[in-house]
Amino acid sequence: MTVDLFIFLSLSLVAIVAALGMLFSKNAVYSALFLILNFATVAVFYLLLGAPFIAMAQVTVYAGAIMVLFLFVIMLLGAELLEPGQTRGWQRPLASILTLVLLAEAAYLIFARSDLVADITPAPAGYASPQAIGEVLFSRYLLPFEITSILLLVAMVGAIILTKKVSKRI
Amino acid sequence: MVPVNYYFALSAILFIIGATGVLIRRNAIVIFMSIELMLNAANLLFVAFARTFNHLDGQIFVFFVIAVAAAEVAVGLALIVAIFRSRQTIDIDDLSSMKG
Numbered sequence: 001m002t003v004d005l006f007i008f009l010s011l012s013l014v015a016i017v018a019a020l021g022m023l024f025s026k027n028a029v030y031s032a033l034f035l036i037l038n039f040a041t042v043a044v045f046y047l048l049l050g051a052p053f054i055a056m057a058q059v060t061v062y063a064g065a066i067m068v069l070f071l072f073v074i075m076l077l078g079a080e081l082l083e084p085g086q087t088r089g090w091q092r093p094l095a096s097i098l099t100l101v102l103l104a105e106a107a108y109l110i111f112a113r114s115d116l117v118a119d120i121t122p123a124p125a126g127y128a129s130p131q132a133i134g135e136v137l138f139s140r141y142l143l144p145f146e147i148t149s150i151l152l153l154v155a156m157v158g159a160i161i162l163t164k165k166v167s168k169r170i
Numbered sequence: 171m172v173p174v175n176y177y178f179a180l181s182a183i184l185f186i187i188g189a190t191g192v193l194i195r196r197n198a199i200v201i202f203m204s205i206e207l208m209l210n211a212a213n214l215l216f217v218a219f220a221r222t223f224n225h226l227d228g229q230i231f232v233f234f235v236i237a238v239a240a241a242e243v244a245v246g247l248a249l250i251v252a253i254f255r256s257r258q259t260i261d262i263d264d265l266s267s268m269k270g
Contacts, residue, residue, distance in 0.1 A: 002171075004172050005172055008176060012176075012180045015180065015184065016180070016183055016184070016187070019183075019187040020187060022200075022204075023187055023190060023191045023204070028197055028199050031200050032203060035203050035206065035207065038184075038207065038210070039210065042210055042213070045180075045214060045217075046214075046217055049218055049221045050221055051217050051220070051221070051229050051232075054213075054229050054232050054236075057236055058213075058236070061236050061239075061240055062210070062236065062239070066206065066239065066240060069243055069244070070203060070243070070247070073199065073247045073250065073251060076251070077250075077251065077260065079197065079199060079260055091194065095190060098193065099186060099189065099193070102189060103183075106179075106182035106183075106185075106186065110175060110179050110182065127226075128226060128229055132226060133226065133229060133230070133233075136226050136230055137230060137233070141234075144234060148234060148237045148238075151238065151241050152240065152241050155241030155245050158245045158248065159244040159245055159248035162245070162248035162249055162252050163248045163251050163252060
């Protein structure tokens with residue numbers, strides 16, 4: 001077993017356990033913390049795959065900004081234990097069946113059609129350095145990049161409007 | 171080297187855990203976090219295949235997905251806060267006033 005494979009297997013164990021922990025935690029704060037662990041693990045996967053810029057964006061944007069926002073809202077609302085467990089009786093069995101079907105389909109595609117995908121080859125020098133990413137981002141993907149800024153502006157305005165106290169108009 | 175199939179399997183498992191979370195949890199915030207987990211699984215696959223084919227476009231796409239996810243979280247959490255203010259709950263089974 002090579003070092004890469006060992007790192008991959010142990011990290012994927014951590015990632016899956018963290019995801020399951022998010023799924024089954026009764027307390028939403030624990031769910032958020034497990035999800036942060038998962039995001040950090042995925043960031044290490046990005047590093048293994050030779051994507052340092054994406055890994056840093058993952059840590060700062062996902063594990064940093066987004067999850068802090070989640071934790072902030074959970075604690076603001078006091079919503080961490082809002083789960084009385086009075087779900088409709090048929091929901092959980094149906095969800096389990098659908099999940100197993102999805103899992104079987106994914107397993108079929110991965111194991112039965114595995115000849116379709118190649119192994120990962122060693123990356124050429126300078127692959128996915130921040131400089132290379134920036135060059136592609138500001139040449140071929142310049143228009144989507146600018147549209148993203150408009151999207152973020154719209155999201156910011158929308159969030160402010162939605163959470164503003166409703167004032168008496170007229 | 172790790173075969174890209176392994177990344178495929180890991181991404182599929184994470185995605186399925188996220189989908190299960192959407193199906194079985196009742197807390198709207200946890201459902202939202204499950205959606206983030208699914209986005210993350212898709213991102214992992216993008217980066218894995220970008221590396222397989224030595225192409226940068228997959229990573230650029232992940233960059234855009236992260237930006238869209240940030241916008242989505244801002245608006246989604248604002249919606250949840252607004253719903254909580256008016257209904258005092260974010261249990262999605264209680265939010266059925268649109269039902270006929």
